[in-house]
Amino acid sequence: MAWSPLEQFAIISLIPIHIGNLYFSFTNSSLFMLLTINIVLLLVHSVTRNGGYLVPNAWQFLVEMIYDFVLRNLVNEQISGASSVKQRFFPLIFVTFTFLLFCNLIGMIPYSFTVTSHFIITLGLSLSLFIGITIIGFREHGLYFFSFLLPQGVPLALAPFLVLLELISYCFRALSLGIRLFANMMAGHSLVKILSGFAWTMLSMGGIMYLAYLAPFLIVFALTGLELGVAILQAYVFTILICIYLNDAINLH
Secondary structure, eight states: OOOOGGGGGOOOEEEEEEETTEEEEEEHHHHHHHHHHHHHHHHHHHHHTTSOOSSOOHHHHHHHHHHHHIIIIIIIHHSOSOHHHHHHHHHHHHHHHHHHHHHHHHTTSTTOOOGGGSHHHHHHHHHHHHHHHHHHHHHHHGGGGGGGGSOTTOOGGGHHHHHHHHHHHHHHHHHHHHHHHHHHHHHHHHHHHHHHHHHHHHHHHOSTTTTGGGHHHHHHHHHHHHHHHHHHHHHHHHHHHHHHHHHHHHHOO
16 A cells, blocks of 8 residues: 555544434544643643732743733734724634644644644634624624625726625635635645655665765754744634634724
8 A cells, every 4th residue: 555645634433423314423633623622721721720820830821922912913903993892802813723723733743633634624614703704794784794895986887796706705715714724734744744754765775875864854854843833823824814804894894
């Protein structure tokens, strides 16, 4: 059987469940999503259980850094309006960023599973958030929410074309969000896997050029560091786009 870098993305059924004609399965993807949620909840609970420490330890510092980053760089900068509006949506933004961040970072551990490397997961997340943002827009503005489809000052003859174009562009936001996260995580992990296999093959050959064969390993280490940065960056990009779309829905930009 030929080795493939895509084997790491295989969905494996751990606990098959049949309910009538419906088939459910607890897979490795479900396991790592559940593991991620539990790690985040345990981490937050452990640092806030007694009100925190006056001098933060490493874990409390990590949670406070994520909290401050989301509040300052995502919510306050990207969502305009009263502070009460920002506070109302802060839990959603914080949970989204933290979940994606830990999913991506856990996927960097050898022999683990990268949840965000599957399009169905990223699309499900982006689509659910997109539908929620649309509902918020209708709740805030009613039918006037449709006004974002027609920019001011547009000639009446171009209105039908622009409305259709804006509607398609608006609907494709969810698709582009899911594709961006999935494609970056899958491509990066595949490249690391390919170069790791190449480095191991070169190293196992031995010979007088043994030291020269260490070069692929150096490349793998550098690429792994880059992929770690991508894992953090993609969680940030996904969340900041959600903030921008949410701000558009609230303020009709």
